[in-house]
Amino acid sequence: MLLGAANVATAGALEDAAAANTKGDYGAAVRLLLPLAEQGVVEAQYNLGNMYVTGYGVPQDSAEAAKWYRRAAEQGYAPAQYNLGVLFGSGSGVAKDFAAAAKWYRLAAEQGHANAQYNLGVIYQRGDGAPRDYAEAMKWFRLAAGQGYAPAQYNLGVMFADGQGVPQNDAEALNWYRLAAGQGDADAQYVLGRRYYSGNGVPKNYTDALKWFRLAADQGRADARYILGVMYNLGQGAPQDYAEGLKWLRLAADQGNAEGQFNLGVMYERGEGVTQNYGEALKWYSLSAGQGNAKGQFNLGVMYRDGKGVQKNYPETLKLFRLAAEQGSAIAQYNLGLMYANGLGPLDLVEADMWLSLSAAQGLQEADRNRQIVERQMSAEQIARARKRVEDASKGR
Numbered sequence: 557m558l559l560g561a562a563n564v565a566t567a568g569a570l571e572d573a574a575a576a577n578t579k580g581d582y583g584a585a586v587r588l589l590l591p592l593a594e595q596g597v598v599e600a601q602y603n604l605g606n607m608y609v610t611g612y613g614v615p616q617d618s619a620e621a622a623k624w625y626r627r628a629a630e631q632g633y634a635p636a637q638y639n640l641g642v643l644f645g646s647g648s649g650v651a652k653d654f655a656a657a658a659k660w661y662r663l664a665a666e667q668g669h670a671n672a673q674y675n676l677g678v679i680y681q682r683g684d685g686a687p688r689d690y691a692e693a694m695k696w697f698r699l700a701a702g703q704g705y706a707p708a709q710y711n712l713g714v715m716f717a718d719g720q721g722v723p724q725n726d727a728e729a730l731n732w733y734r735l736a737a738g739q740g741d742a743d744a745q746y747v748l749g750r751r752y753y754s755g756n757g758v759p760k761n762y763t764d765a766l767k768w769f770r771l772a773a774d775q776g777r778a779d780a781r782y783i784l785g786v787m788y789n790l791g792q793g794a795p796q797d798y799a800e801g802l803k804w805l806r807l808a809a810d811q812g813n814a815e816g817q818f819n820l821g822v823m824y825e826r827g828e829g830v831t832q833n834y835g836e837a838l839k840w841y842s843l844s845a846g847q848g849n850a851k852g853q854f855n856l857g858v859m860y861r862d863g864k865g866v867q868k869n870y871p872e873t874l875k876l877f878r879l880a881a882e883q884g885s886a887i888a889q890y891n892l893g894l895m896y897a898n899g900l901g902p903l904d905l906v907e908a909d910m911w912l913s914l915s916a917a918q919g920l921q922e923a924d925r926n927r928q929i930v931e932r933q934m935s936a937e938q939i940a941r942a943r944k945r946v947e948d949a950s951k952g953r
Contacts, residue, residue, distance in 0.1 A: 618649025654685025690721020798829025834865025
């Protein structure tokens with residue numbers, strides 16, 4: 557009888573704490589939870605851990621959160637086991653320990669906790685905290701996916717698409733991607749967009765691609781926003797609309813997406829959908845180039861070469877063209893070769909021949925024509941040195 561009364565009192569206190577939390581009276585929630593947690597009530601220990609994670613009603617303290625999660629987890633409370641695994645996986649409040657994360661995820665996963673099943677699958681998929689084991693990853697992803705957990709459905713799609721532990725199967729991959737995308741998973745929506753855009757495993761369909769990219773973009777995915785902007789600019793899947801293209805490219809660029817920054821620079825350089833503005837073009841090309849984007853590096857180099865919005869600066873052009881050329885950009889290799897051939901910077905026929913040859917090897921016919929012109933001005937020894945440079949570059953030396 558007394559035990560029953562205690563349980564009723566505990567349940568009532570937990571309900572009062574939940575009500576206080578809902579109303580935003582976090583201090584009252586903590587005051588109600590703390591004595592219960594100290595008495596060993598797992599729900600109170602778990603919720604107190606949550607409050608220390610978020611800093612609601614108490615100073616944010618991941619170590620204190622880990623303490624309360626551990627107390628509840630050791631009593632077998634699956635949500636606390638999962639959250640404790642998350643802390644070990646991220647190193648928040650505890651030393652980062654993927655093996656410990658895997659231990660707590662497993663305990664929660666075996667009780668049917670879908671998030672834990674998914675995270676345990678990721679551990680086996682990546683080999684962090686346990687030896688890589690695609691069969692185990694597949695097992696746990698399937699269990700979570702069977703509960704409708706979209707990220708697990710997406711990862712099953714990845715495993716079938718890449719043939720991780722199973723025969724590669726595009727149809728099965730697409731089935732899982734669609735299930736996840738239908739639940740709003742942005743990764744799956746983006747991948748479906750890519751599939752329809754390129755015709756990979758499905759008939760090419762710009763309208764469907766645009767639909768899936770738009771759904772992912774609406775969730776803030778920068779790479780979807782960039783592609784959406786390009787599609788509107790090109791009229792792919794929708795009538796050409798520079799204003800709409802500009803909107804999505806700017807959103808992507810403001811998130812730091814290098815391709816978005818590059819394409820926004822192109823719009824300002826050409827005056828497509830905006831007033832032509834070389835200063836803005838330079839700004840966006842610079843941001844893109846600074847992230848190592850080869851197209852941004854090349855276009856920024858062109859601006860310095862031609863003096864668009866900036867004084868001509870051949871040394872800066874050479875530096876930028878080289879950065880792009882070393883990433884394999886055929887157009888940058890070609891233009892770098894021309895600069896060395898024409899003495900825009902140092903006159904160096906060996907260097908010119910090397911870059912023109914590398915560009916020509918990628919199918920740029922104009923590069924091959926200019927290579928032949930350059931070689932008519934070179935000695936046999938210079939040509940031999942250029943050939944050796946090409947061979948070394950092709951081997952990645």
